[in-house]
Amino acid sequence: MTTRAGFVALIGEPNAGKSTLTNRMVGAKVSIVTHKVQTTRARIRGVAIEGDTQIVFVDTPGLFTPRRRLDRAMVKAAWGGAADADITVLLVEAHRGLTAGVQRILDGLADLPKGLRVALAINKIDRVAAKALLALSQKLNDAYPFEKTFMISAEKGHGVADLRAWLAAALPEGPWLYPEDQIADLPLRMIAAEMTREKLTLRLHQELPYQLTVETEAWEERPDGSARIDQVVYVSRAGHKGIVLGNKGETIKAISKAAREELVEFLGRKIHLFLQVKVREKWQDEAERYSEMGLDFRDGNA
Numbered sequence: 001m002t003t004r005a006g007f008v009a010l011i012g013e014p015n016a017g018k019s020t021l022t023n024r025m026v027g028a029k030v031s032i033v034t035h036k037v038q039t040t041r042a043r044i045r046g047v048a049i050e051g052d053t054q055i056v057f058v059d060t061p062g063l064f065t066p067r068r069r070l071d072r073a074m075v076k077a078a079w080g081g082a083a084d085a086d087i088t089v090l091l092v093e094a095h096r097g098l099t100a101g102v103q104r105i106l107d108g109l110a111d112l113p114k115g116l117r118v119a120l121a122i123n124k125i126d127r128v129a130a131k132a133l134l135a136l137s138q139k140l141n142d143a144y145p146f147e148k149t150f151m152i153s154a155e156k157g158h159g160v161a162d163l164r165a166w167l168a169a170a171l172p173e174g175p176w177l178y179p180e181d182q183i184a185d186l187p188l189r190m191i192a193a194e195m196t197r198e199k200l201t202l203r204l205h206q207e208l209p210y211q212l213t214v215e216t217e218a219w220e221e222r223p224d225g226s227a228r229i230d231q232v233v234y235v236s237r238a239g240h241k242g243i244v245l246g247n248k249g250e251t252i253k254a255i256s257k258a259a260r261e262e263l264v265e266f267l268g269r270k271i272h273l274f275l276q277v278k279v280r281e282k283w284q285d286e287a288e289r290y291s292e293m294g295l296d297f298r299d300g301n302a
């Protein structure tokens with residue numbers, strides 16, 4: 001059997017419908033995956049199976065006009081994600097059309113290495129008339145030479161199957177990137193740890209996140225429907241603790257806030273998140289740390 005697999009980067013303005021589309025494509029499967037191939041540049045949002053093809057959707061931290069230094073770093077990471085992917089899909093909202101934000105993304109695309117495969121998906125077609133759609137499609141294709149254009153409604157499901165089938169056929173031949181059993185649902189505490197690790201990755205210097213790990217130590221359900229989650233960030237060197245904490249603890253506070261907000265959105269209820277940073281020089285040699293990450297310690301033996 002010939003299998004295919006690859007990464008598809010979804011880009012677009014905030015609110016374009018990236019989450020909705022990923023969830024549709026991935027179907028009942030998970031939309032969050034923890035795995036060692038995860039990079040700091042793009043997060044893996046979901047894995048869809050179409051016939052013999054595994055499509056790994058990668059998210060980009062958001063493409064917007066960078067103002068602060070951190071924002072610039074994030075935008076750079078977002079473009080990195082697109083450049084690393086096998087195929088990039090730009091999502092444009094049908095009723096908003098070619099906005100200044102979309103134009104900036106098109107300019108960014110033009111700067112990427114030549115030969116990248118980029119498709120256009122005009123989303124939310126349920127909100128506009130067919131005639132307007134054709135005009136918009138023409139305008140966008142005049143602005144950038146998309147390989148293919150799809151008209152979809154991620155929410156209603158229109159056109160999504162066509163897009164998925166095209167992506168599957170366009171990805172390169174190769175072994176699947178994830179064994180099937182690794183895309184099973186993850187326990188919530190692991191998902192929660194992964195969310196924090198992701199926020200750390202976004203905010204800290206590139207090399208550092210590989211040297212830390214996050215564990216959910218306690219998860220307490222409260223009578224009022226909220227949950228208290230206690231997590232420990234393990235770093236391998238004392239010097240790293242200060243970096244994670246930041247000046248007067250402001251880095252860890254910002255990370256905690258961002259992680260908590262994502263947890264609230266994901267779980268749909270109030271969350272109290274407590275983070276602690278501990279130095280554990282040898283965490284990378286401790287089997288227990290690996291099982292918490294859903295990894296097999298023995299796989300690390302080389």
Ligand SMILES: Nc1nc2c(ncn2[C@@H]2O[C@H](COP(=O)(O)OP(=O)(O)OP(=O)(O)O)[C@@H](O)[C@H]2O)c(=O)[nH]1
Pocket residue numbers: 012013014015016017018019020021062123124125126127152153154155156
């Ligand atoms: N009418 C309509 N609304 C849609 C469609 N797809 C997504 N939406 C809505 O658009 C809003 C944004 O969708 P998301 O999937 O959260 O967008 P996103 O691109 O992931 O947003 P960010 O994560 O903020 O970048 C939500 O309210 C969706 O319900 C669609 O096909 N039609």
